[in-house]
Amino acid sequence: MSHKLLLVDDEERVLEFMEPFLLEEGYLTETAKTGSEALVKAKEMKPSLIILDWMLPGMSGLDVCRELRKMGPVGIIMVTARAEESDKIVGLEVGADDFITKPFSLRELAARIRSVLRRINGYEAATPIFHYRELSISEAECRVWKHGKEIALTPTEFKLLLTLSARPGIVYSRLQLLQAALADDILNDERTVDAHISRIRKKIEDDPAHPVFVQTVYGFGYRFGDRP
Structure with missing residues (x-):
């Protein structure tokens, strides 16, 4: 089964940077620009993994992460410009599986997605995809x-x-x-x-x-x- 990813960022250019690459990698993708929209789409599509920006208008990425954890198991990679260890600890404590710091390469993003999917459900071990x-x-x-x-x-x-x-x-x-x-x-x-x-x-x-x-x-x- 091709994994579903939800990409959450309020900057259109960031979504346009990630989405075409992830489609080529074989993932099914949806996008959201606000925390509330992300929660609605997460309920509808039940993604395997969510790439979630920390700094969102209104509802922050941390608040979204807390709410997502109430819905059930899903991989969450937080995207942040914050490099401080304390910030990452806070993110991990509210439920993030991994962090990626801006600016990042698409190769690094793909590697972190595979790593999280592998940890949460044995994705690559069970169904390797070329x-x-x-x-x-x-x-x-x-x-x-x-x-x-x-x-x-x-x-x-x-x-x-x-x-x-x-x-x-x-x-x-x-x-x-x-x-x-x-x-x-x-x-x-x-x-x-x-x-x-x-x-x-x-x-x-x-x-x-x-x-x-x-x-x-x-x-x-x-x-x-x-x-x-």
Whole structure:
């Protein structure tokens, strides 16, 4: 299951900084600009994790955190410009799971999200998800998302995509794909792989004629992406 994140900040530019990146990471996101709006959306969407700004107009991030803790288990990462240890202690005491200090990088944010999710529900241990650009693949659940929206693949299509994505940049011949991804299927013609690849591209590529994910290496076979 793709995890739901609620992003709470009164600055539009901060939300615009975080949200596209997190969508590409495979998360489903909602945003809120005030504490009261955050509480309403948290009740409605039941997020796995909330990224919560400390300094909100009206109801502060600390007050929101206290109220969220009354609703049930949810991961909370406080975003703050405060670097003092005493402030962080206060935040942890009211229920925050982690802190990130402004300014921060998107890589650091992603790492802290994974860490909190792992601590609260064994997220990565149970359902590892591979991310490449805006595509996310869960081997455990046999599911694929693009921009956070699930894409329906047949079992054969999923096996092929999973095999290719396991080693980005590595070229597979049609025979190798038959053996690795379709070993249990009765397929005598290697060209059958081409038909499956064509259907996969129609589902996951913005422009199937110029694929970004499943690329043809003429004379050899196919590869996923363009970097080992």
